[in-house]
Amino acid sequence: MRPNNCQAPELQAPSILDYRPRSTLVAPTHRVPRAKYPVIDFHGHPRDLLGSADALAGLGRSLDSLNIRLMVAANNMSGENLKRTVAAVSASPAMRDRVRVLAGIDFRNVGPGWAEKAVAQLEADVAAGAVGVGEISKSFGLTITRADGTRLRIDDPALDPVWNACARLRLPVFIHTADPQEFWQPIDYTNERWLELALFPGRRYPPERFPAFEQLMTERDNLLRRNPRTTFVIAHMGWHANDLGRLGKLMAELPNVHTEVGAVLYDIARQPRAARDFFVRFQDRILFGKDSFQPEEYPYYWRVFETRDDYFDYYRGYHAFWKLYGIDLPDAVLKKVYYANALRITAGLPQTGWPR
Numbered sequence: 001m002r003p004n005n006c007q008a009p010e011l012q013a014p015s016i017l018d019y020r021p022r023s024t025l026v027a028p029t030h031r032v033p034r035a036k037y038p039v040i041d042f043h044g045h046p047r048d049l050l051g052s053a054d055a056l057a058g059l060g061r062s063l064d065s066l067n068i069r070l071m072v073a074a075n076n077m078s079g080e081n082l083k084r085t086v087a088a089v090s091a092s093p094a095m096r097d098r099v100r101v102l103a104g105i106d107f108r109n110v111g112p113g114w115a116e117k118a119v120a121q122l123e124a125d126v127a128a129g130a131v132g133v134g135e136i137s138k139s140f141g142l143t144i145t146r147a148d149g150t151r152l153r154i155d156d157p158a159l160d161p162v163w164n165a166c167a168r169l170r171l172p173v174f175i176h177t178a179d180p181q182e183f184w185q186p187i188d189y190t191n192e193r194w195l196e197l198a199l200f201p202g203r204r205y206p207p208e209r210f211p212a213f214e215q216l217m218t219e220r221d222n223l224l225r226r227n228p229r230t231t232f233v234i235a236h237m238g239w240h241a242n243d244l245g246r247l248g249k250l251m252a253e254l255p256n257v258h259t260e261v262g263a264v265l266y267d268i269a270r271q272p273r274a275a276r277d278f279f280v281r282f283q284d285r286i287l288f289g290k291d292s293f294q295p296e297e298y299p300y301y302w303r304v305f306e307t308r309d310d311y312f313d314y315y316r317g318y319h320a321f322w323k324l325y326g327i328d329l330p331d332a333v334l335k336k337v338y339y340a341n342a343l344r345i346t347a348g349l350p351q352t353g354w355p356r
């Protein structure tokens with residue numbers, strides 16, 4: 001504190017909602033409306049755009065404008081729902097090679113007989129066209145219970161037959177565990193996600209009602225470690241994009257683990273040098289994915305990955321109170337992240353016609 005210098009402001013301080021300073025920084029600006037190479041969105045939630053020929057055509061126009069060639073619908077579909085969706089996609093000459101679906105697993109009521117049923121349903125879903133499993137939702141670990149009423153742990157051995165089946169069928173398992181760690185912290189003025197937590201009560205995980213963040217991470221890591229033959233893609237960079245050292249340690253230890261960048265752009269882009277190093281180091285195991293389907297948001301990803309722009313806005317103010325920086329990935333790394341890694345780990349994707 002400097003005497004007579006750091007006293008309380010003379011003017012009334014603005015609220016967190018009102019303070020929107022205009023940046024005076026003048027710096028090169030490169031908008032990237034279309035990705036430099038064709039993209040696979042491995043974390044697609046195309047809402048209701050898969051159900052009819054018209055809706056699919058609309059989805060195709062959105063994807064074209066962004067240079068997304070293929071969307072993997074990670075909507076946890078199974079049974080009739082999955083068959084209906086695959087049939088609608090197959091019936092569209094323009095879209096039949098531009099959408100693939102993942103199969104959902106129903107983790108409710110695990111108990112005697114559950115695994116046999118789950119594996120049989122998975123095999124049926126694969127026969128119907130599923131190319132992987134997912135998105136396993138965050139409720140797995142947080143809230144889903146076993147038949148006996150206890151919480152289903154992510155590393156429950158009763159699930160092993162399903163993970164073995166995924167290895168045998170060569171299906172990547174796309175799994176979302178937990179949420180940003182701040183959602184477990186007290187909602188005080190040091191919490192990075194204060195505004196988001198204030199806006200969305202459902203994102204708070206008070207300890208008396210939910211397992212701890214670290215408990216979920218431990219269970220997830222046990223799962224990944226115990227099933228080395230199963231290929232996992234941990235969504236949202238495993239919620240460790242804010243701690244790339246931790247994520248790097250996990251991925252270095254476990255070669256069956258891949259990761260995906262959906263909805264954590266703010267963490268990648270606030271550490272452009274460390275993030276670039278991380279992407280180069282793990283260039284064979286990072287997949288592009290967006291999560292929520294908002295076509296106008298994708299270009300922020302392209303700009304972060306493809307440019308060295310400084311200090312530009314993110315698309316969602318309540319996620320991050322900071323600016324983004326481009327990480328300027330080399331072309332060879334961009335191609336892997338945009339499509340080549342997804343193609344390699346997912347045999348059921350259309351494999352031809354991609355840039356070499």
Ligand SMILES: [Zn+2]
Nearest residue numbers: 043045135291
């Ligand atoms: Zn998702």
